[in-house]
Amino acid sequence: MLPEDNFSIRRNAKDGLQYLCKDCLDKNQKERYLKSRKLKIGNVDTEMRSNYKVRIIKVNPTGVYKKCNRCKKLLDYAYFCIKRATKDGYHTACKSCINKYQIEFRARAKARKLKS
Numbered sequence: 001m002l003p004e005d006n007f008s009i010r011r012n013a014k015d016g017l018q019y020l021c022k023d024c025l026d027k028n029q030k031e032r033y034l035k036s037r038k039l040k041i042g043n044v045d046t047e048m049r050s051n052y053k054v055r056i057i058k059v060n061p062t063g064v065y066k067k068c069n070r071c072k073k074l075l076d077y078a079y080f081c082i083k084r085a086t087k088d089g090y091h092t093a094c095k096s097c098i099n100k101y102q103i104e105f106r107a108r109a110k111a112r113k114l115k116s
Helices: 022-036 095-115
Strands: 007-009 017-021 038-041 044-049 052-057 065-067 074-076 080-082 090-094
Touching: 007 022, 017 022, 080 095, 090 095
Parallel strands: none
Antiparallel strands: 007 017, 038 044, 044 052, 065 074, 080 090
């Protein structure tokens, strides 16, 4: 049994203390943080590297191909985002090209904001 000094305050608890000691609480928070650095959203994995999100695209191939208008590569439809306004129902640029464009656009917008 540890002394009360090893536990943090928790107002909602009956005894007013955390149910884990400070060391165990730190350990659990570090584990949760490391798990949160790798999030899984649908078929896209997102990893945090420093303060920058890197998207790793994992796809299930459909066997149907389309040419990306930006990188000019012939890619599976799984590499394209859905866009119902187009005839085939997919974006004209692949996901990686769209991500690159968004990063560049944000950088330009930030530069414009700093100028004004």
